[in-house]
Amino acid sequence: MIWNKSAAPHAGSNNRPRRAYEYILWYSKTKKPFEDRKACGNLTDRSGMEDNPHGNFAGTSLRKDGRAEITDVFTFAASAVDQNIPHPAIFPPELIRQLIRTFAPPGSVILDMFAGAGTVGLVAQSEDYDFILCDIEQEYVDLMNRRLVTEAKYFRGEAKRKREIEEQEQREAEQKRKFPV
Ligand SMILES: C[S@@+](CC[C@H](N)C(=O)[O-])C[C@H]1O[C@@H](n2cnc3c(N)ncnc32)[C@H](O)[C@@H]1O
Numbered sequence: 117m118i119w120n121k122s123a124a125p126h127a128g129s130n131n132r133p134r135r136a137y138e139y140i141l142w143y144s145k146t147k148k149p150f151e152d153r154k155a156c157g158n159l160t161d162r163s164g165m166e167d168n169p170h171g172n173f174a175g176t177s178l179r180k181d182g183r184a185e186i187t188d189v190f191t192f193a194a195s196a197v198d199q200n201i202p203h204p205a206i207f208p209p210e211l212i213r214q215l216i217r218t219f220a221p222p223g224s225v226i227l228d229m230f231a232g233a234g235t236v237g238l239v240a241q242s243e244d245y246d247f248i249l250c251d252i253e254q255e256y257v258d259l260m261n262r263r264l265v266t267e268a269k270y271f272r273g274e275a276k277r278k279r280e281i282e283e284q285e286q287r288e289a290e291q292k293r294k295f296p297v
Contacts, residue, residue: 117142117188119211123195140190142219153185155217190214201263203233203256212239213274220245234260242271 117140124134142149192208212235220226224245228236231249237260240247251257 117190120189120191122191122193125194140215150219150221152218155186156214157186186214186218201233201259203259206233207235209235209239209271209274212236213243216240216243216245231260232256234263237264238267238271241268242274 119138119140121136121138124136128134190211192211192214194208196208196210197206216226216239222245226236226240226245226247228247229250231237231251233256234249237247237249241264249257249260251260
C-alpha cells in the first residue's frame with residue numbers, strides 16, 4: 117500500500133523527481149486477515165460504481181446510507197504534523213489512526229519498534245489498544261514518555277468522536293428497522 121504524502125520533502129537531489137510517497141507493508145499469518153475497510157470511510161450515498169467508465173459493474177447498487185470503502189492509497193500531508201515537536205520525521209496521527217482502525221483487530225497490541233516521537237503510541241492509546249514502543253535514541257524515548265502524558269487528552273477526542281458517530285449510526289439503523297419506509 118502507499119502513503120501519499122501530497123508533497124515531497126525539501127531535502128533530496130535537485131536532479132531527480134522527489135519521492136512524495138512511502139510504502140506501507142501489510143503482512144498476515146492467516147489467509148483471511150482482519151480488515152475493516154469501512155472503518156474510516158466517509159459517509160456516502162453510494163457504494164456502487166454505476167457510472168464508472170472503465171468496466172461493467174452491473175449488479176452494484178446505489179445505497180442511501182453506509183460508508184465508502186477505503187483504497188490502498190492513504191493520503192495524508194506530512195506537513196499536518198505539529199512542527200514544535202523535536203523530532204524530524206513524525207507520522208501524521210490520522211494516518212496511524214486509519215491504519216489501526218482498518219487493520220488491527222480490537223484487543224490486539226500495537227508494536228512500533230522505531231517509535232520516534234511516540235505518535236503510534238498516542239493514537240493506539242486513544243483507540244483503546246495496548247502498545248509497545250522502542251527507539252534507539254534515549255532522547256526520543258524521553259520525548260515519547262513526555263508526550264504520552266501531556267498530549268493524551270488531544271488524541272482521545274478523535275476516538276470519542278468516532279464512538280459518537282457509530283452510536284448515531286446504530287440509532288439510525290434501529291429507527292429504520294422499526295419504521296421501514
Ligand atoms: C521515522 S522515525 C519514527 C517516527 C514515529 N513513527 C513518529 O511518528 O513519531 C524513526 C525512528 O527510528 C529510530 N531508529 C533508527 N534505528 C533504530 C534501531 N536500530 N532501533 C530502534 N530505533 C531505531 C530513530 O531514532 C527514529 O526516531
